[in-house]
Amino acid sequence: MDFTGAYSPEHLSFLLQGFGVTLEVAFYSIVLSFIVGTVLGVVRYAKIPVLSQAVVLAVETVRNLPLLLIIFFTYFALPEIGFKLDKMFAAVLALVIFESAMISEIVRSGLKSVEKGQIEAARxxxxxNVQTLWHIVLPQALRRMVPPIVSQFISLLKDTSLAVVIALPELMNHAQIINGRNVNYVIPIFVCVAVMYFAVNYALSVLSRRLERRVS
Structure with missing residues (x-):
């Protein structure tokens, strides 16, 4: 193991560049998947004829597919039908598709957890229906949804590493490039990568606990 060589300024700067791409992909994916997932969850909860059934079919299909397959589809399959995406957009699109399905289930479960008696009293x-959802259901469901949603976002951040399969220049891709220069760098570099992931994910966990206390 060569910690001195692995942690040279050049290597650390290269890793930070990759980590910047990782955080950028995670940020866009989190924002978009939260919006899309919330809409899908509300549609499922509202049981709108035909539309809700279509959403259920789409969500259950995506939830039972591996994320890696979706990444391959967005980057390699979509160009075959005329939609060529760059690596960044393909990764974000794949993550949004996958995570929106997960978040929609969290939102639907959170909304369903509100006691029916309170909904009937509001009505x-x-x-x-809209006023009941906004003023009665959502405020109570929110504090129950915060922990699982943040946990899903933590998983999303870790899942960005799968974009290495399409050579997106994110953290794991840069780590592999450095490791390819010297086998003695493998353990030190992966330790550094683990610390970077842990730092951000731990910060998200702390934020989750604070948000949970604030909305409770």
Whole structure:
């Protein structure tokens, strides 16, 4: 093991560049998957005829597919039908498709966890379905959804490493390039990569606990 050579300024700068791409992909994927997943979850909860059934079919299909397959599909298969995407967009699209399905189930479960008695009381007091959802259901469901949603975002950040299969210049891709220069760098570089992932994921876990206390 060569920690001195592995942790040279050049290598650390190269890893940080890759980590920047990882965080960029994770940021866009988190924002978009949260929006799409929330919409899908609400549609499933609302049981809108035909539309809800179509969403259920799409969500259950995606949830039972490996993320790696979806990444291959967005980068290699879509160009075959005329949609050529660059590596960054293909990775973000794959993550959004996969994570939206997961988040939609979290949102649907959170909404369903609100007691029916409170919903009936809101309706009897004159609130319509949208008002009941916004003023009664969502505030109570939110604090129950925060921990699993943040956990899903942590998984999303880790899943960005799968984009290495399409040579996206993210953290794992840069780590592999450095490791290819010298086999003595493998353990030190992977230790450094692990520390980077841990630092961000631990920060998200702390944020989750604070948000949970704030909304409770």
């Amino acid at each position: 009897s007091s004159g609130l319509n």
